[in-house]
Amino acid sequence: MLRSCTAGLRSLWALRGRREGAARLSADLQPARRLFSTEKAVHKDWALPNPSWSKDLKLLFDQFMKKCEDGSWERLPSCKHTCTYKSEDFKTYFLDPQLVEGEGLSQAQLFTRGFEDGLGFEYVIFNNNDEKRTVCLFQGGPYLQGIPGFLHGGAIATMIDVAFGSCAAISGGAVMTANLNINFKRPVPLCSVLVIHSQLDKLEGRKLFVSCNVRSVDEKTLYSEATGLFIKLDPKKSST
Numbered sequence: 320m321l322r323s324c325t326a327g328l329r330s331l332w333a334l335r336g337r338r339e340g341a342a343r344l345s346a347d348l349q350p351a352r353r354l355f356s357t358e359k360a361v362h363k364d365w366a367l368p369n370p371s372w373s374k375d376l377k378l379l380f381d382q383f384m385k386k387c388e389d390g391s392w393e394r395l396p397s398c399k400h401t402c403t404y405k406s407e408d409f410k411t412y413f414l415d416p417q418l419v420e421g422e423g424l425s426q427a428q429l430f431t432r433g434f435e436d437g438l439g440f441e442y443v444i445f446n447n448n449d450e451k452r453t454v455c456l457f458q459g460g461p462y463l464q465g466i467p468g469f470l471h472g473g474a475i476a477t478m479i480d481v482a483f484g485s486c487a488a489i490s491g492g493a494v495m496t497a498n499l500n501i502n503f504k505r506p507v508p509l510c511s512v513l514v515i516h517s518q519l520d521k522l523e524g525r526k527l528f529v530s531c532n533v534r535s536v537d538e539k540t541l542y543s544e545a546t547g548l549f550i551k552l553d554p555k556k557s558s559t
Contacts, residue, residue: 366397366444371437375512375536376458383445383454395444395453395485399432431481438462442478444485451489455482455515459507470507478515479531479545486517487527487549494527498548504541512536525551 368377386392431440441458457478465471480496487494507513517531526548533543 362398362400364396365399365432366395366442369436369441371458371460372441373458373510373512376441376456379456379512379514379536380443383443383456387445391447391449393446393448395446397432397443398429400428431477434460434462440474440478442481444482446485446489448489450518451486452516452518453482453486453489455485455517457513457515459510459513461509464509466506468509470509470511472503475503475507475513475533475543476501478513479533479543480547482515482517482531483529483545483547483549486519486529486531487547490519490522491525491527491549491551493552494549495552496547497526497550499545500547501543501545503543507533507542513542514538520546525553527551 368380372380383392384394387394431442434440438460439462441460442455444453444455446453455478459470459474459478463470463474465474476499479501480499483499484494484496512535514534514536515531516534517529519527520530521528527550528546528548530546531544532541533545534541
């Protein structure tokens with residue numbers, strides 16, 4: 320755990336060094352251009368191991384990659400900037416055209432991918448389509464601290480929402496959160512690795528009911544339990 324925090328702080332020092340000694344930001348820190356462009360672009364997959372990942376996170380990642388070999392599980396890629404085809408779907412069906420043309424969206428990026436490696440949300444999600452469930456492997460960095468030495472409850476809630484969204488999307492496609500109900504059982508040590516098991520419990524029209532539990536790497540410690548309601552977006556209705 321301490322090694323992971325140290326790696327995160329090293330990333331922070333490196334970032335500060337670049338800012339003090341260089342006039343330009345790295346490519347990863349520069350804002351995305353033309354979020355809704357039809358132009359083909361290469362997107363970095365952030366749901367892959369990097370030097371900030373702890374041994375526990377790498378081990379779990381390898382175990383689930385093994386499960387992917389027979390096709391029962393699938394690793395979900397994750398881009399910092401929304402992938403083009405998804406952006407086009409939301410542009411066409413759900414967003415006000417005036418919002419799409421605004422300057423703000425040209426710099427938009429995924430909230431959970433807005434930190435340097437190791438400082439914030441490090442995670443990967445695996446999906447089992449047949450069983451309608453997902454497993455999220457999550458390591459919270461030092462920038463997610465709440466009370467000293469522990470993860471902020473909002474960071475845990477964020478990852479539950481992300482895990483739920485991926486799970487609901489298995490059957491719902493484009494979905495949005497309508498309700499989250501979280502029971503925090505005990506505080507989570509900063510920089511530790513969590514395993515979030517999510518499943519689709521019920522489908523009623525456009526309503527998708529999901530649930531999850533958040534556990535330690537060895538599955539012995541229960542940190543949180545949650546339920547959620549997601550709504551499948553209707554292309555005929557505006558979401559704004």
